[in-house]
Amino acid sequence: MDVHADPLPALRARTSEKWSAYPPDVLPLFVAETDYPLDPTVARAIIDRVEASDTGYVHGAGPLPAAFAGYAERTWGWRPDQAGIRTTTDVSVAIVETLRQATRPGDRVVITPPVYPPFADLVAEARTERVDVPLVDRDGTPALDLDGLERAFAAGARAMVLCHPHNPVGVVHPAEDLRRLAAIARAHDVVVVSDEIHGPLVQRPEDFTPFLAASDDAREVGVCVTAASKGWNLAGTKCALMVGQSERAVALLDAMPEEVGFRTSILGLHASTAAFTSGDAYVAGVRAAVDVNRRLLADLLAEHLPGVRYRMPDATYLAWLDFRDAGWGDDPARRALEAKVALVPGHTFGAEGRGHARLNLACSPEVLTEAIHRLARA
Numbered sequence: 001m002d003v004h005a006d007p008l009p010a011l012r013a014r015t016s017e018k019w020s021a022y023p024p025d026v027l028p029l030f031v032a033e034t035d036y037p038l039d040p041t042v043a044r045a046i047i048d049r050v051e052a053s054d055t056g057y058v059h060g061a062g063p064l065p066a067a068f069a070g071y072a073e074r075t076w077g078w079r080p081d082q083a084g085i086r087t088t089t090d091v092s093v094a095i096v097e098t099l100r101q102a103t104r105p106g107d108r109v110v111i112t113p114p115v116y117p118p119f120a121d122l123v124a125e126a127r128t129e130r131v132d133v134p135l136v137d138r139d140g141t142p143a144l145d146l147d148g149l150e151r152a153f154a155a156g157a158r159a160m161v162l163c164h165p166h167n168p169v170g171v172v173h174p175a176e177d178l179r180r181l182a183a184i185a186r187a188h189d190v191v192v193v194s195d196e197i198h199g200p201l202v203q204r205p206e207d208f209t210p211f212l213a214a215s216d217d218a219r220e221v222g223v224c225v226t227a228a229s230k231g232w233n234l235a236g237t238k239c240a241l242m243v244g245q246s247e248r249a250v251a252l253l254d255a256m257p258e259e260v261g262f263r264t265s266i267l268g269l270h271a272s273t274a275a276f277t278s279g280d281a282y283v284a285g286v287r288a289a290v291d292v293n294r295r296l297l298a299d300l301l302a303e304h305l306p307g308v309r310y311r312m313p314d315a316t317y318l319a320w321l322d323f324r325d326a327g328w329g330d331d332p333a334r335r336a337l338e339a340k341v342a343l344v345p346g347h348t349f350g351a352e353g354r355g356h357a358r359l360n361l362a363c364s365p366e367v368l369t370e371a372i373h374r375l376a377r378a
C-alpha cells in the first residue's frame, strides 16, 4: 500500500504533541509520531467502536493476543503462545510494571545509552537504580557491549531494559548478540525486558529476531513489551502487549495487579487488533516511505551538511545525527530550533548523546528537504 504523509495544513490541525508543541513556523521532527494518515482498516475499527458507543472497560485482552501471535508468525516466524500475552496502557507502563515485579526497590537495572530517554525515568519510577552500559562501536555499527553487560550482571544488576530495535541509533541487535545476552542474563538471574515497539519498522523484517525467539535462555529470562503504536501511529489509543513465554515470565505477568490490564483502552485494543490482523500492507507502506526518506537524508546531508555524520537506520523512522565534527556544540538541537527545525537533543539520550540530535523521518520528502535546507542555512 502506498503511504504518504498528510499535507502540512492537515498536520497542523492535529492536536498531538508533535503538532502542538511549537509555533507553526517550526518544522516538528522531534517526538516519535508519524505524519502518515491512519491505516483505513485501523481507523474503521476505532470508528466502529465509537459508533457502537463501545467505549467502556476492556474485558481481558480479547482478540489481541491471537492477532499479535498471527502477526509475529507471519512477520518473524515466531508464534508466541497466546496464554502468555497480557495487555496494558502503553509500553512505558509495561516496562515499569514488569520491573516492579522483577526487582525490589533499590535493585540495579541496566540500560544501554544512548537510548530512549524515558527508560531512565521508568527505572526510577520502579524505584530501582539505573546502571548505564553504553553501546559500543563494532566496525562502524553501534552494538551491545556484551562484556560490559556481563560485568554489570555479575556486579548484581537484577534486570535490564533492552531496546530492540534500538532507538535512537536504529540498529537491530543480531541474533547472536541476543543469544549471548540471554545466556549471561540467565547465568546471573537477570530479567531482560525487551522493548520491541519498533519491531514492525525493521526495513528487512527477516533481519529481526524477537528476543524471546532467540534461544531457550532468552525465553526463560525475557519479557517482551511491544505495541502497534509506532508502526501504525496509535500511541494515543493506549494499548500495549506484555509477552512472557516461560513459566517464570508468565508468573511475573500474573503477579501484576489486575488493574494493570484494566488500564488498557478498549479503543486501543481494537485498533491494535486491526493493525496486527490486517495491517501488514500498511506497515510495509510505512517502511517504504521511511526507506525513501532515510536515503534522501543521506543525499541531503552529503550535499548540504557534509560535516554531519549519519548511519542510515536499519529500523525505526528515527535518524541519529552526529554534529560533533560540524562544530555545532554540545546541543545541536538548540541551534536547529533557532533555524525553525525541532529535533530531540542528543544529550537527553544519555551523556553519550552530546553533540548529537535525533530527527524523525516519518514526514514527507518535501518537509525533510526543507528541514535540511533550514539547518544548512544555519
Ligand SMILES: Cc1ncc(COP(=O)(O)O)c(C=O)c1O
Residues within 6 Å of the ligand: 032, 089, 090, 091, 092, 093, 116, 163, 167, 195, 197, 198, 227, 229, 235, 240
Ligand atoms: C523504544 C520506545 N519505547 C517506548 C516508547 C513509548 O511507548 P508508549 O507510548 O507505548 O509508552 C517509545 C516511543 O517513542 C519508544 O521509542
